[in-house]
Amino acid sequence: AQTVTQSQPEMSVQEAETVTLSCTYDTSESDYYLFWYKQPPSRQMILVIRQEAYKQQNATENRFSVNFQKAAKSFSLKISDSQLGDAAMYFCAYWYNNNDMRFGAGTRLTVKP
Amino acid sequence: DARVTQTPRHKVTEMGQEVTMRCQPILGHNTVFWYRQTMMQGLELLAYFRNRAPLDDSGMPKDRFSAEMPDATLATLKIQPSEPRDSAVYFCASGLVPWGSSGANVLTFGAGSRLTVL
Numbered sequence: 001a002q003t004v005t006q007s008q009p010e011m012s013v014q015e016a017e018t019v020t021l022s023c024t025y026d027t028s029e030s031d032y033y034l035f036w037y038k039q040p041p042s043r044q045m046i047l048v049i050r051q052e053a054y055k056q057q058n059a060t061e062n063r064f065s066v067n068f069q070k071a072a073k074s075f076s077l078k079i080s081d082s083q084l085g086d087a088a089m090y091f092c093a094y095w096y097n098n099n100d101m102r103f104g105a106g107t108r109l110t111v112k113p
Numbered sequence: 114d115a116r117v118t119q120t121p122r123h124k125v126t127e128m129g130q131e132v133t134m135r136c137q138p139i140l141g142h143n144t145v146f147w148y149r150q151t152m153m154q155g156l157e158l159l160a161y162f163r164n165r166a167p168l169d170d171s172g173m174p175k176d177r178f179s180a181e182m183p184d185a186t187l188a189t190l191k192i193q194p195s196e197p198r199d200s201a202v203y204f205c206a207s208g209l210v211p212w213g214s215s216g217a218n219v220l221t222f223g224a225g226s227r228l229t230v231l
Contacts, residue, residue, distance in 0.1 A: 035219070035220075037222075042224075043202060043224060043225045043227075044222065044224055044225075045204065045206070045222035046222075047219055047220075047221075050219060091156065095220075099169075100146065100158045100161055100169060101146065101158075101206075101220060102158075103148075103155065103156040104155075105155045106155060106156075
């Protein structure tokens with residue numbers, strides 16, 4: 001079964017600094033999708049970034065980028081120039097084709113002014 | 114922007130009562146998920162549908178929970194009878210599978226239904 005592990009329950013970062021959130025996953029598949037979702041206090045799940053496993057290039061969305069290491073089954077999220085609005089729970093997720101989307105336990109990010 | 118609509122946003126009920134949560138997926142999406150979020154368990158998959166057919170509901174307590182899609186515009190999650198341990202936030206999400214190369218098709222979540230069972 002596919003599992004997703006986020007080993008950092010909480011992280012904090014100073015405003016304008018960079019922070020990296022870790023995620024590892026377990027799968028025997030070669031073609032799948034990985035995601036980072038953000039959940040602010042409003043509870044709304046917001047897609048931050050996605051990565052297709054067949055693509056070697058790391059995905060980037062403005063201040064958000066990933067470090068995708070397929071062999072190591074690692075998918076970390078880097079947030080550059082952190083802003084107060086980045087404070088939220090961040091969930092790493094894995095989805096393989098017709099199966100369900102699996103989520104990690106989440107990392108709570110605090111941004112200090 | 115297209116949205117997944119969930120109702121009710123908040124529900125407080127007493128143990129033993131029936132609870133029905135509704136979800137309107139994004140038009141054209143063929144996959145609908147129900148997740149439950151608690152502090153202890155995180156995001157748990159309860160059930161998901163493809164083209165209105167249930168693909169997996171193994172995460173759902175069968176004796177009290179039921180999930181259906183009576184039509185393509187409505188998914189329901191019912192708890193009968195409800196218990197205090199069912200208190201959680203229930204999320205519905207929809208998507209279009211298989212995904213195209215455009216990257217436009219990902220899961221979109223509703224705002225969630227917060228259920229409190231006293």
